[in-house]
Amino acid sequence: MSGTLELHGLSRRFGAVAALDDVSLAIPQGQMVGIIGRSGAGKSTLLRLLNRMAEPSAGAIRFGGQEVTALRGQALRDWRTGCAMIFQQFNLVQRLDVLSNVLVGRLNHRRGVLARMDALLGRFTAEERAMALEALERFDLLPTALQRAETLSGGQQQRVAICRALMQQPRLILADEPIASLDPQNARTVMDALRAVNRQDGITVLVNLHHLDTAREYCGRIIGMSAGRVVFDGPPEALTEARIAQVYGAAAPRAPLEPEPAAVPAGLAPNWSVA
Ligand SMILES: Nc1ncnc2c1ncn2[C@@H]1O[C@H](COP(=O)(O)OP(=O)(O)O)[C@@H](O)[C@H]1O
Numbered sequence: 021m022s023g024t025l026e027l028h029g030l031s032r033r034f035g036a037v038a039a040l041d042d043v044s045l046a047i048p049q050g051q052m053v054g055i056i057g058r059s060g061a062g063k064s065t066l067l068r069l070l071n072r073m074a075e076p077s078a079g080a081i082r083f084g085g086q087e088v089t090a091l092r093g094q095a096l097r098d099w100r101t102g103c104a105m106i107f108q109q110f111n112l113v114q115r116l117d118v119l120s121n122v123l124v125g126r127l128n129h130r131r132g133v134l135a136r137m138d139a140l141l142g143r144f145t146a147e148e149r150a151m152a153l154e155a156l157e158r159f160d161l162l163p164t165a166l167q168r169a170e171t172l173s174g175g176q177q178q179r180v181a182i183c184r185a186l187m188q189q190p191r192l193i194l195a196d197e198p199i200a201s202l203d204p205q206n207a208r209t210v211m212d213a214l215r216a217v218n219r220q221d222g223i224t225v226l227v228n229l230h231h232l233d234t235a236r237e238y239c240g241r242i243i244g245m246s247a248g249r250v251v252f253d254g255p256p257e258a259l260t261e262a263r264i265a266q267v268y269g270a271a272a273p274r275a276p277l278e279p280e281p282a283a284v285p286a287g288l289a290p291n292w293s294v295a
């Protein structure tokens with residue numbers, strides 16, 4: 021299922037604090053959107069509202085014409101399944117093997133208590149196992165399938181989390197600082213995986229990023245937030261020094277990822293497209 025994600029006057033207050041303040045956006049299916057801003061700008065709140073982990077104080081979310089903010093019961097569970105979250109800390113079951121961690125992503129697809137119980141007992145179908153192995157293979161993780169998650173590097177663990185997200189067959193991936201605890205090399209493998217999922221599967225990716233340069237490199241559209249408001253929305257090339265100052269106030273955190281070992285051949289250069 022595809023569609024445009026629309027936010028209409030979305031706000032979320034915590035007492036006197038406006039964590040999100042009257043945000044309106046339209047995000048067509050298939051964009052890779054980097055959300056930047058200082059700590060406390062409202063980036064995490066935005067993602068939490070989108071997958072209905074938190075409720076707005078005002079405003080609405082629509083997707084493909086559907087009123088997401090009105091969904092209840094099974095329809096709400098289906099929406100959450102379609103919005104896979106990726107967290108800074110990976111959220112894997114450390115003592116469980118990699119393949120099982122990925123299969124956990126299928127749990128939400130099961131309807132009814134008995135079907136879920138089956139999955140909890142490790143009774144997945146051959147198709148589900150094949151799907152999980154395929155995802156692992158895609159991100160060079162197949163050799164780790166039977167290892168405990170805790171034996172993997174941070175970059176590998178985050179890619180396992182991406183595989184688990186793919187098992188939900190999501191229409192959106194919401195990644196909240198997915199590379200914040202990784203070294204530059206691991207960070208790159210994770211950003212490359214998110215880019216692959218976006219480009220090859222057409223999944224919309226919204227990614228909160230601490231470093232401006234990562235957002236510039238990977239995201240065709242950048243949304244800059246400050247004090248709960250959107251203060252920039254455009255392609256990286258429109259993000260001038262003056263606009264950066266609006267987003268961050270003072271100096272922006274810019275530590276770059278390590279350069280790639282080889283330049284991308286001209287014919288394979290990424291096709292940045294922004295609506
Ligand atoms: N559960 C909460 N209770 C109270 N205040 C919160 C809560 N979640 C976020 N906030 C506040 O909302 C603002 C935005 O927070 P957050 O969305 O986490 O920002 P960011 O992810 O950009 O760092 C901050 O001022 C934060 O303290």
Ligand SMILES: [Mg+2]
Pocket residue numbers: 063064065196
């Ligand atoms: Mg945050």
